[in-house]
């Protein structure tokens with residue numbers, strides 16, 4: 001049995017837009033904020049069903065309290081042995097030079113759309129647990145878990161995020177004089193979601209309108225031997 005999440009009426013119109021235009025963007029959707037229709041296998045919290053990763057951000061600046069709250073959520077993420085071997089470098093569009101400098105750290109496919117976002121963040125990890133003088137095998141996992149807190153808190157504040165692995169590691173190391181113990185992991189764009197017409201590239205407008213899909217629970221949840229679906233049922 002499938003359960004709908006929220007926003008049936010909004011989603012209904014998104015569906016119409018998609019069915020009219022296939023994978024492209026629809027005139028119906030062009031001038032408004034897209035929401036992603038979802039059909040979860042069982043009901044889950046609306047912060048999770050509402051969250052998605054848009055590319056269209058408005059140029060509205062982010063309230064400092066909201067930015068701090070998102071970073072505070074990151075701070076309280078779990079990490080192996082609670083060592084928190086991570087760092088987050090934040091720039092805001094109101095500092096145009098710093099914002100442009102971080103854009104220069106992003107790969108070409110991530111060049112045009114993140115330019116709209118009022119906040120850009122780079123995540124870093126320290127893979128060696130210096131106090132114990134040994135590798136921390138979970139360090140990258142931990143920084144990703146911490147980064148995953150960001151979209152949830154952002155959603156609660158009517159903000160959206162978009163994570164990017166497409167970054168230039170060498171450019172980042174030089175630009176920010178990154179100490180040798182740390183490695184960059186990803187970039188994150190954050191802000192208020194905007195309308196489709198803010199995206200200048202056709203391919204990004206098309207990607208923005210893509211349906212929101214996931215593998216089924218049967219494909220990812222196993223039981224007994226590996227490869228055997230758990231076949232959970234209500």
Ligand SMILES: Cc1cc2nc3c(=O)[nH]c(=O)nc-3n(C[C@H](O)[C@H](O)[C@H](O)COP(=O)(O)O)c2cc1C
Nearest residue numbers: 051052053054109110162163164165166167186212
């Ligand atoms: C670790 C990570 C790296 C990603 N890298 C990129 C990227 O470089 N460029 C991009 O446009 N999207 C990137 N994404 C966004 C994903 O494509 C997106 O999260 C995925 O399609 C699921 O969509 P949703 O977040 O809207 O649910 C990345 C997401 C994650 C979690």
